[in-house]
Amino acid sequence: MGLHASFELRARANIPNAGEINDAQALELKHAYLTCVSYIDAQIGRMITALDEAGIRDNTIIVLWSDHGWHLGDMGIWGKATNYEIATRVPLIVWSPDMAKEHRGKKTNALVELVDMYPTLCDLTGVSIPATVEGQSFAPLLKNPDLPWKKAAFSQFPTPALREWAANPLSQGMRETYFGPLIEKVEERIMNQQGDKWDRDLFENRLMGYSMRTQEYRFIVWKDYTQMDSEPVFIELYNHKTDPSETINIAKENPELVAELMLQFNQGWQKNEAQLN
16 A cells, blocks of 8 residues: 555666666665765764854754655665655754753654654744644753653655655556556555455545554554545554564554554544653
8 A cells, every 4th residue: 555666766867667676776776875874974074063163063953854764675665755664764863052961972762753843942942832833842852861752653645656746646647657557556456455445536636644653553544634534444553563674564463452543543643742740
């Protein structure tokens, strides 16, 4: 359901329109990705040096983050745009001049989200947080990384296999390009999986994947976003203690756990926030 044929990569030079990415290409792609990471790391170093030279390091908050992860071949996908751990978990590093020295360089296992950055920066700079802002300030974690925190983090992405880039409905024009055979292959896989539930209009235009990550599980609910009270079309459940790579969907074998997580999912992000005294 949530896998695609690496459409974004297929549009690049020297990449085959169909078929597997061979070992030599895979090595080159991973090499290029790591080169990019090294380059960005160097630029961050230059930026911090410039802050020091300008004498404003002690009046600056530094936040480093990414908007998504990359599969790099995992799950057979090259690129991003899925609801799985490898595409939704990202780096998040914060440095604040008033951070205690013993907490610098420390990690936390707390669940935080990118929507938390805005209220966190407001908190750290003494700016009032607008009531309309989603997310929760994680400033307390900078003082105590071991605080009990959120029960879940949320993300969402439509079925990437049957959408065009920027989440537009799939057009006939796209089917007439070399993407056509790739789309048909993905469609066939989903149709075989869904059986009588297959509905082209639903799957191409209204199906959304909602992902909830708890400390132990990733729970993905596929449903018609125009009818949120309707029953899910499909559910995925992965146990991160035994299957951190999310290779085995255990939803069918665990109906009671699915029901429990569905209740938590339906409570929404606000009911899953950390309860602070």
